[in-house]
Amino acid sequence: GDSFYIRTHFEYEKESPYGLSFNKGEVFRVVDTLYNGKLGSWLAIRIGKNHKEVERGIIPNKNRAEQLASVQYVQTKFPAYERVVLREAGFLRPVTIFGPIADVAREKLAREEPDIYQIAKSEPRDAGTDQRSSGIIRLHTIKQIIDQDKHALLDVTPNAVDRLNYAQWYPIVVFLNPDSKQGVKTMRMRLCPESRKSARKLYERSHKLRKNNHHLFTTTINLNSMNDGWYGALKEAIQQQQNQLVWVSEG
Secondary structure, eight states: OOOEEEEEOSOBOOSSTTBOOBOTTOEEEEEESSGGGOTTEEEEEEEOGGGOEEEEEEEEOHHHHHHHHHHTTOOOSSOSEEEEEEEOOOSOOOEEEESTTHHHHHHHHHHHOTTTEEEOOOBOSSTTSOTTSOOBOOHHHHHHHHHTTOEEEEOOOHHHHHHHHHTTOOOEEEEEEOSOHHHHHHHHHHHOTTOOOOHHHHHHHHHHHHHHHGGGOSEEEEOOTTOOTHHHHHHHHHHHHHHSOEEEEOO
């Protein structure tokens, strides 16, 4: 009688030929919580692109998953397995853009499509602190933009994306994937010549983000420094994601 969906919040390397390895942020349909009549393993089916069932195998049960996740020191408020259901978001989801021209992308969307996009302003963390240190974006600021039927454009860290998912705002996370260090330099010279940001640092930061936080990305757009097709692709990707059903927390 088992049949429910879970999203994983830790990484797992399979321990048997019948096991399924997984990364953070994957979705499974659990079909048997007493596999072979014994405690310890669940029989589950991995859910792939477009919510299709792709492969069946064994994953650790809830207790074992909690033990494994605690060893990984996963900085998250989520349990190892989060029970999820597929639903319409019912609101315009916030948008977070990562990558070497994320700042340009946010400003361009807000400037050219003000009826659909608005940049969520950050506030200083503390009245007494240095104004240059990064501020925080309050949830009520995001909610005000959503209430106006717009996508809130967020300049936030990967940790904040995790918290937004926990708060059930399910941001659309787009990663603009650079082609090369030189490519980043070329693009920024063309798109924002007045900017003083280091192309090398932006490229390295993007590389690190892709390595450590790819599970948060809803979609990836490959940048080509020779043309500006990324902007049309970005708008299309956001619209596509908005129209899709999302895995939301059952609780």
